[in-house]
Amino acid sequence: xxxxxxxxxxxxxxxxxxxxxxxxxxxxxxxxxxxxxxxxxxxxxxxxxxxxxxxxxxxxxxxxxxxxxxxxxxxxxxxxxxxxxxxxxxxxxxxxxxxxxxxxxxxxxxxxxxxxxxxxxxxxxxxxxxxxxxxxxxxxxxxxxxxxxxxxxxxxxxxxxxxxxxxxxxxxxxxxxxxxxxxxxxxxxxxxxxxxxxxxxxxxxxxxxxxxxxxxxxxxxxxxxxxxxxxxxxxxxxx
Numbered sequence: 001x002x003x004x005x006x007x008x009x010x011x012x013x014x015x016x017x018x019x020x021x022x023x024x025x026x027x028x029x030x031x032x033x034x035x036x037x038x039x040x041x042x043x044x045x046x047x048x049x050x051x052x053x054x055x056x057x058x059x060x061x062x063x064x065x066x067x068x069x070x071x072x073x074x075x076x077x078x079x080x081x082x083x084x085x086x087x088x089x090x091x092x093x094x095x096x097x098x099x100x101x102x103x104x105x106x107x108x109x110x111x112x113x114x115x116x117x118x119x120x121x122x123x124x125x126x127x128x129x130x131x132x133x134x135x136x137x138x139x140x141x142x143x144x145x146x147x148x149x150x151x152x153x154x155x156x157x158x159x160x161x162x163x164x165x166x167x168x169x170x171x172x173x174x175x176x177x178x179x180x181x182x183x184x185x186x187x188x189x190x191x192x193x194x195x196x197x198x199x200x201x202x203x204x205x206x207x208x209x210x211x212x213x214x215x216x217x218x219x220x221x222x223x224x225x226x227x228x229x230x231x232x233x234x235x236x237x238x239x
Contacts, residue, residue: 002120009114011142036131046086144168163221165207174198181220
């Protein structure tokens with residue numbers, strides 16, 4: 001069955017990232033999604049109409065394009081404390097990606113927010129787990145959520161990140177014994193054998209935002225993670 005699913009990435013870099021770093025991060029995401037999910041490799045700059053959004057090819061199989069680099073350079077230098085790039089897969093119209101780098105007001109920390117939106121996608125639990133874990137290896141200290149439009153009015157803590165279908169928590173090693181409310185907890189290690197973080201999976205099937213039991217399962221996990229002090233606020237990332 002084809003599904004709609006959203007992956008969101010949140011993290012606070014120690015400094016305002018260079019354009020080259022932003023491009024490397026975006027290109028890395030596209031390579032990972034090509035490996036695990038959508039196989040298209042041509043990504044275009046979003047615009048107000050479909051016709052306009054088919055003009056500028058930003059990335060292809062070789063990475064950023066010449067026009068893509070030019071357009072991103074213009075956007076990067078337009079404002080000193082904000083860079084945003086919306087791109088989409090125009091061939092299948094199955095995927096879009098929004099990358100935002102910004103500086104918090106009044107000297108607050110920098111932040112990166114990425115939303116990867118897949119539409120009418122054939123996806124399994126295993127696919128989602130592998131994609132999420134691959135993303136976690138690509139970013140340092142990033143929180144990653146996987147959901148199906150889980151709305152704030154159903155959340156136990158509307159001001160905080162939610163486990164939704166899955167949540168990746170960086171630099172914390174959990175087990176199913178610690179979070180028994182979850183269906184599964186995966187704690188990978190880095191190349192040196194150190195704890196890299198934990199992927200908490202709420203339910204064994206595709207999360208259904210209309211299913212009362214699924215909503216209750218997420219709330220139980222969110223409450224437990226909050227008790228453990230592991231559920232950050234959206235404000236922590238200057239969303």
